[in-house]
Amino acid sequence: MHREISYIDSMFRRESHAGLYAFTALIGVLLGLAVWPEIGSWVGAWWSIRWPRLPSGVTVLGRHFDWALLAAVLGGARILYGALESLLAGRFGADLALAIAVLAAILINQPLVAAEVVFIGLVGECLEAVTFQRTQSALQRLAEICPTMCLVLRDGREERVRVEDVRVGERVLVRPGKRVPVDGVVVEGRSAVDQSTLTGESVPVDKGPGDEVYAGTLNQHGALVVEVRRAAEHTVLARVLELTAQALREKAPLERTADRLARYFLPVVLSLAAVTFVAAWWWYGGGKVGAYEAVYPALSVLVVACPCALILATPAAIVAALGRLAGTGVLVKGGAALERLAQVQAIAFDKTGTLTQGRLQLQRIVPLAEGVSEEEVLRWAAAAELRSEHPLAQAIVGAARQRQLQIPDVEDFQAHPGAGVSARVAGRSVVLGSWRFITEQGIAVPAELAAALAQLDAAGETALVCVVDGEVLGALGTSDTMRAEAPSVVRELRELGLEPILLLTGDRQAAAQRIAEQVGITEVAAELLPAQKAERLERLQQQGRKVAMVGDGINDAPALARADVGIALGSIGADVAAEVGDIVLMGDPLKPLPLLVRLARQTAHIIRQNIIWFAFGVNAVGIVLTAWLMPAWSETARHRSPLWAAIYHQIGSVAVLLNAMRLLWFERPSQWHWWRWVQDRAEALDHWLEWVSWHEAMHWAEHHKRGLTVAAAVLATLFYLATCIVIIGPDEIGLVNRCGRVLEEPLPPGLHCRWPWPWERIWRVKPDRVQTVQVGFRTAASGLAPMTWSSPHGDGPGSDREEALMITGDRVLVELQAVVQYRIADARRFYFRVADPEALLRAEAESALREVVAQSDFLRLLLTAREELQRLAFARLAQRVDRLGIGVVVDAVAVQDLHPPPEIVDAYYDVTRALLERNRRIVEAHREAEASISAAKVEASKLVAQAEADRHSTIQRARAEAQAIVELENSIRLVGVRDMTWPTWPVGDSAHPLGLAANLYWANLNNHHDPALNWSLTRLRRMLELAGQALAGKPRLIRDPQLKGRLHVLPDVFRPRIVLPGEAFPPRRPLQEEK
The missing domain is CATH 2.70.150.10 (Calcium-transporting ATPase, cytoplasmic transduction domain A)
Structure with missing residues (x-):
């Protein structure tokens, strides 16, 4: 349960920066309102987004003030107050430079530039304040213990x-x-x-x-x-807290680098502005005209040399360094801590929980009885401690299980708080505890035990004596274990030049010396109280050294607060040390320490770069360009030089941020372990859910009842007073109802302060906005796309059947949906004369539409008379509205849908489908007739062409046969063949070369020869017939290789082109082919 102690709690009350954050947010909102039109036009040009229009300012006592001017005046007043306070204290601060820049921008009628300068200065201040916000939160929780x-x-x-x-x-x-x-x-x-x-x-x-x-x-x-x-x-606890609070009060805050350099920066800027003004006045001829023209270059110097880059130089680098450390388990609670860490020359470590793990382990076993092994001593000791929850018991039982020893069951167990334990194990009495507990039990202590205990104590180990049945079996030594990464961390810190490295602990000298030797630390101070640790660090500081302290417990809190940089190890039960320290190491606590030192030094290097190169170098170049060269170019350029100076000033600020962003990648691994990041976020959420509880909230509320009551009353009052603020948009007017009476004059666009509710009620009216009323349907949309005959009906959004159902002049039911567009002409009549003006307008529109529909027939309305319907309905409705005087002007009546009721629409669809089917069949019949005629014409053409080809072929064949007969006759006469019977071929066989005429000729010739030659001629005829069939259509020359003498070749018209010699009979052997 949380507790509070008044005398402690009052020490650690921290200053709230809520006012600064709220004021910065207010200036940011005003600046956003000022640039809203430009942003809206730019975004709308790219993404076709219509941004809402906002008021350009506020009207107070009849005078209009821009948002940018309000932001500049409000923020500039705060900055000017701080600058004057610094001047009265005898010092120059960067606030003075900001105040001069704001005043200069306002004087040249550039309120947006002034507001921008104010906002950047406030953001820089918030970045510094947020790093110190959580410095003392857990110190308040210290009282809860x-x-x-x-x-x-x-x-x-x-x-x-x-x-x-x-x-x-x-x-x-x-x-x-x-x-x-x-x-x-x-x-x-x-x-x-x-x-x-x-x-x-x-x-x-x-x-x-x-x-x-x-x-x-x-x-x-x-x-x-x-x-x-x-x-x-x-109490000792109260004194520890008092020492911590005193050290925190005595530690002066780090003087801001920007303030320190502003002592030289401001006089130089003011001198340059004065020199620029005098030189420009002389250049432009002196007099009033010259003075007027010289104002612009001089103010350009002040604007471009605004110390925004100087202000952002330190916090931008520190925020980037904090972002680099976000995934390393390092929490830096102040940018000043990084600056101081970069200057650290020596470092001191606590032992317990810092260089060690804070977890006991069994280090050694010393058997003292004859014939007893280490395993037997450990087995009896683990059996005695098996039921104990003491950390020593856990270390002993864990060591026995690690060695896989068989631990016997415990029959009887008794714990002696602060001394030891006794148990009955396997019928034997076992006692385990300190040397004092053993002697109090009346057990005889051998001389070897004292030597063993002295040896364990010299090694820094906690000794336990194991006794079984009154016999001392041995002693066990336990101690804390060193962190595995501690030696390498100490070695890296020494390589970075940190010397000396000390070990400060409240533990015994032997235990401290053992750990120091293991990690490589030579300077050890043991058995120190918390105040003595702080004194050791103070002595080092008196020698002119910057010292860092690394610790984890409340006993380290004074030393952490006294050190130039307190580095706390975040762990359960060490919240106070973590909050006193400037830096908290989590996860693997010592591993990121060398990286932290290197990053701190790199951060200091980046800060120096930002100040020297960007805050001074870039500003110097900007003065030359915008204040000296540009005004000499032309009159237009001279008058615009302050604006370009403001733009160039932003370039310097952005350059500072970009240079600081290099720290985000300082020694970062090449791969991004996104899954590790997800796990870290999940663990953070789980921790937060564990922290948030109804009990904690109720406890906190119970102890802050008065504050909560006051805060609730203040919030309620502010909320009620907020009803006095009324914002009327640029396209709106406000109707005021004061105690039931409507004022005559409406409120114009702008910001107004009125009486709170319920004394006054405001109605915001947009008189130029076109509004709509639906007839026959209800929908949230202001307009619907016109519907056609093919559109589905009857199931539209919010259809009102009774309102939409009407009857035409030819007694046909139709459903009609329409939209009436209107504007508010007299807001007072519209809102206060009629209870429901929209319902009245809808009823009048329905009546006008019914009258027009009743005067027309169905088909005419459905097909051609829609425009006429809208025109007549609009005329009737306009007359009715004018007569009623409800304060509206009707702009148009648009018919959205006109169709028969759904119950008879199916019949219309059936008729339409039948007509479409009839037309389809007619078209198909015409298509088939045309296709048949075309096919017949093609077939006739083919027959005619085929007949013509046959006629021509017959004529050619007849001519060829006649010529063949003539040639054959001539050949026979030439060779003198007379008595021979020639083969006869089938009549009309086109495969044989002679044809019908040759057959007739040879038949007539054969009738006059000797019949004795018929056998030989028959044989020859069969042979020639077979050869003719085989060689039909082929160019061949057939000869007998046995024939001698000349061969006569017949013309090509004869096939197979055979010429017989003077012999009367053909040969009796087969003929051979030869090409």
């Missing part, structure tokens, strides 16, 4: 009283699991007390009668009765 109430034993009874009312000498009861409320001495009971938040010890300390306990420590197991020695603000 100490209860405000405690149980005091008075007259044998327990009384619950406040801690401030407890007197020294009284006795306080501390139950298990509760925190000790006072400093005192234990008079009754034994327990283990966790003092890690105060002393940094990793092991709970055993407490018994006579031992001292401290406020804020946690009682773990047994109940304790404590006699009060110190209470309230006199």
Whole structure:
């Protein structure tokens, strides 16, 4: 449960920057309103977006002020006040440069430039303020570890009283699991007390009668009765907090680099502006005209030399460095911490939880009984501690399980808080505890045990003695373990030039020396109280060295606050150390420390670049260009030089930001582990959900009831007073109803302050806006696309059947939907004379449409008379509205849909489909007839062409046969063949070369020869017939290779072109082919 202590809580109240953030947001909103028209026109030109129009300013007492001028005046007043306050204190600050720049911009009638300068200055201030916002939040939670109430034993009874009312000498009861409320001495009971938040010890300390306990420590197991020695603000915890608060107060804030350089920057700028004015006045001929013209170059010097780049030089680099550290587990709570870390020359470390893990481990086992091994000693010790939850028990049981030892069951267990444990294991009595606990049990202690305990103590280990059945088996030593990365981190820091490197701890000298040797630290200071650690750091600072301190506990809080840079390790139970420190290391706490030092030095280098090259170098070039060269170019350029100076000034500011962004990639790995980033965000969300609880909220609200009540009352009052502010848009007017009476004069566009609700009510009216009323349907859209005959009907959005159903002059039902467009001509009549003007206008429009529809027939309305319908309805409705005097002007009546009712639409569709089917069939019949005629013509043409070809072929064949007969006759006569029978071929066979005429000729010739030759001629005829069939259509020459003498070749008309010699009979062997 959260507790508060008044005497502690008052030390760490922090200054709120909410006013600064709200004022910067206000200036940003005003600046946004000023540039809204330009942004809207630019975006609209690219993306075709119509941005809403906003008022250009506010009207006060009849005078109009632009948003930019308001922003410049409001922000400039604050800056001017700060500049005057600095001047009265005898110092020049960058606020003076900002004030001069704002005044210069206003004087040359450039309020937008002035507002921009103001806004950039405020953003720079917010960037610095936000880094210190959370410096002391957990310091307030430090008080929660100490209860405000405690149980005091008075007259044998327990009384619950406040801690401030407890007197020294009284006795306080501390139950298990509760925190000790006072400093005192234990008079009754034994327990283990966790003092890690105060002393940094990793092991709970055993407490018994006579031992001292401290406020804020946690009682773990047994109940304790404590006699009060110190209470309230006199406790050790209160003194630790007092030392921390004193160190925080004494640590002067880092003087801003911009303020330090502005002492030289401002006189130089003012001198340059004066010199520029005098030179320009002389150049332009002197007199009033010369003075007027010389104002522009001089003001250009002031505007372009505005110290915005100088102001952003430090916070821009620091914010970029913080962004670089975002994924490394390093939290830097102030930009000044990075600047100081870059100058650090020495560094000091705490031991417990810093160089070590804060987790006990078994280091060694010393057997003392004869024939007993280390495993046997560990097995009996683990069995005794098996049921204990003490950190020492967990270390011993964990070591036994790691060695896979068989731990016997425990039959009986008893814990002795602050001393040890006793148990019955396997029928044997086992005792495990400190040397004092063993001696109190009356167990004989051998001489070897003292030497073993001294050896363990010299090594910085916590010793436990294991006794079984009254015999000392051995001793076990446990200690904290070093972080694996500690040696490499110390080595890297030494390579970076940090010397000396110290180890400051409240632990024993032997334990501190052992860890120092392991990590490579030579200078060790042990057994130090929290105040003594701070004194050691103070001595180093007196030697002129910048010192950093790395720690994690409340005992480190004074040292962290005293150091030039306090680096805290973020862990559970160490919130105070984390908040006192300027830098918090999370995750792998020591690993990013060398990177942090290198990044701090690079950040300081970037800051110097921003100041030297951009704040001074870029401004110097800007003065030459915009204040000296441009005014000499032309009169137009001279008058525009302040505007170009403002633009150039922005270039310098952007250059500062771009140069600072280089820190985002400083020593960054090449690959981006996006999944790691998602996991980190999920863990952060889970942590936040665990932190937020209804109990915490109710507890906080209970302790801040008065503040919440006041805040709620203030917010309610502000909300009520906000109803006095009325904004009328540029295309609007405001109707004022004051206590039921409507004022005659409407409110013009702009910002107005009126009486709050319910004394006045404002109606905003847009008189030039075209509004619509739907007839026959209801929809949120202001207009619908006109519908056609083929459009679906009956299921439109918000259809009103009763209103849409009308009857034509030829007694046909139709459904009509229309839109009436109108404007408000008299807002007072429209809003206050008629209860529902839109309903009245809709009723009159419906009546006018019904009258016009009743005078026309259905088909005419459906096909051709829509324009006439709209015109007549508009005329009738306009007359009715004028007569009623409801303050509106009708612009148009648009018919959106006109169709028969859905119940008879299907019949119309059937008729239409039948007509379409008839037309389709007629077209198909015409298409088929034309196709048949075309096919017949093509077939006739083919027959005629074929007949002509046959006729021509017959004529040619006949001519060829006649010629063949003549040639054959001539050949026979030439060779003198007389008595021979020639083959006869089938008549008309075109495959044979002779044809019909040759056959007739040979038949007539054969009838007159000797019949004795018929056998030989028949044989020859068959042979020639077969050869003719085989060689038909082929160019061949057939001869007998046995024939001798000349061969006579017949003309080509004869085939197979055979010429017989003078022999009377053909040969009896086969003929051979030869090409």
